[in-house]
Amino acid sequence: MSDIPVSITETIDEIHIVAEMPDVNRADIRLAGTESRLDITVANESGKYSTSVTLPVRVDPHRATADYRDGVLEVRLKRAVPKDVGHSAVQATSLVKRFGDFVAVDHISFDVKKGEIYGLLGPNGSGKTTTIKILCGLLRPSSGEAHVLGRKVPDTRTASSIGYMPQELAMYRGLTVHENLVFYGEVFGLSKQQIEAREQALLRLIDLQDFKDTLVDHLSGGMQHRTSLACALLHEPQLLFLDEPTIGVDPDLRASFWRYFEQLRDQGITILITTHYMDEARHCDRIGFMREGRLIAEGSPQELLELTHTDSLEDAFLSYAQTQGAR
């Protein structure tokens, strides 16, 4: 039995090796290897046999994990360099963020393709906001790394190409809608003419033409949300980070928000959005479920529903959460 059937799959940051080895004790399996090779040795009373797997890319030999179950050995090897995906807007590789003893983000890896809406879903405190803050360069990862628009964060050069809408809305309440837009426009280096032209288009988009000179403080909550979105869109970013943009927004407005997002996506803008409203995530092209700092599942809404045999994303999430909890 010198031939062990081995299959190799690649992800952005990992190499998965699955070997079928029935009737072997876990204790008899030995693993060794280098950056480019993995040796699997099995030694028991019936003899000793081994196989050597040549790896397609360099890996970090110190960060391998192995799991043997039901006669199948699964080895996960971390890539030494994350896969360069030219069509990725965001690549997170094994991101970790600790605050003291608390692990807010726990080895998460994901990839947002250009021109898609990617939703990070999870309950409050699952690490969504921390992840976005790392990607925006506001926090430093404790380990792991992230690339945004091809540059490793934090990098000030990406700032002008991203739009960020923090959870807190982030507007000056003592300024009018117009004054807020002008300020953010100037910060992003837009000319007066550019600001004027963009402002008109945006006010039409968010349907606030008549409130241009109203103080933000005097706007209704929904109007403030729309203005905040306009502030993030003013400089025509390629990539939008929207942190809980629909929190506290009534269902009507939420529906129209998602229409804006889909419209923007169709214009080629990439959107990374976080939400804890599971049902609205069906608008996303792909979603990642987050729980306790970990990414517990990833896929298109349809895939996740099918895999869990559920008919709502909420049930799908719960199904993954239970499996994770059992581990």
Place this chain on the structure above:
Amino acid sequence: MKLSRTFAVTKRVLRDLKNDRRQLALIFIAPLLVISIFGVAFTGTVKDVRVVVVNGDTAPARSSLSDKIISNFDTNVVNVAYANSESDAVGQVQNGSATAVIVFPPHFTQSVMAQASGHTSVAPGNRTIQVLADKSNPNVSDPIIGVVNSAVAHTIQGLGRQAPVSVDASNAIYGAHAQFIDFFAPGIICIAVWQLTTLLTLIAFVGERTSGTLLRLLASPLEESELVAGYAAAFGIIGTAQSVLLLTVAVALFNVTIVGNVLLAFVVIALLAIVSEGLGILLSSLARREAQAVQFLPIVVLPAFLLSGIFWPIQAIPEWLRPVSYLLPPTYAVDAVRSVIVRGWGLDRIYPDVVALFIFASVFLGLAVVLLRRRE
């Protein structure tokens, strides 16, 4: 650092102010109110204060120096009455019917004239006029001392020669100033700018932190140094505007005389405003909510109010407490502005103060930038 982005911040801060009438009122009306209250309370509008003269001088009325001095008292301020004995006069002060007792010693004229004409062989008698004032309110007693002093000076001038008269008023620091406001107006202006700028920056910056605008800005191309500099420019402008207004009021209503170059004073005040702005940003990192920010106010205001030399010179502060004074930026601003306005000093004499303020500004603004740049 890009100037256009810096000025975007400056314009933003000023716009915010323009839209907020309450804050505008706080910035411009509150200090006006303060300087007016202090002005009215402390200026020489002391009128018709009853003083009791005990004249022990026995010289004949025609040549009596004491009578001449008394006739030169400013009757707008004092209302002269006479008593025969010191104890009687003091009694009147004690029961509140008079504010001060002015005592001319026996043989006053004789002693003064003998000394003045060089008859040193004559035993030096008592040539000291004693002012025993109710000093519970120095703002009333000081003008009285001033009246006596100026009457003596006037009388001696009329005599046409030196006459060694002394007035025993040990509290002579401001005694010569009927216009105490000349001394403290520069201090009030500095402290108003210091306090309001720190408070406004603190509140504005806590607002930036809690509203999420700071996050958006830090994720934008705006650099931390541009943010700090933009705020500094805005508050430099606001501080200067405040001081222009305050000084105008001080001059128009309270006859404060500006001896030196007023532009130099404004530069010093703008510098103080920038120092305060830096401190405000630093303090904002310690406060989570605006309410907490306001709690810093006494820490910022009180020590400066008492120890930066607004009401009395630093030299009058106990020696062990003086190092605290030298750690307070307003100390240098008060000294510089007062020297310019009252004493007419130029940059050549106030530069140590200006250098000190520059050091404070660099340290505070530098720390503020480092603090904002720090990423957890």
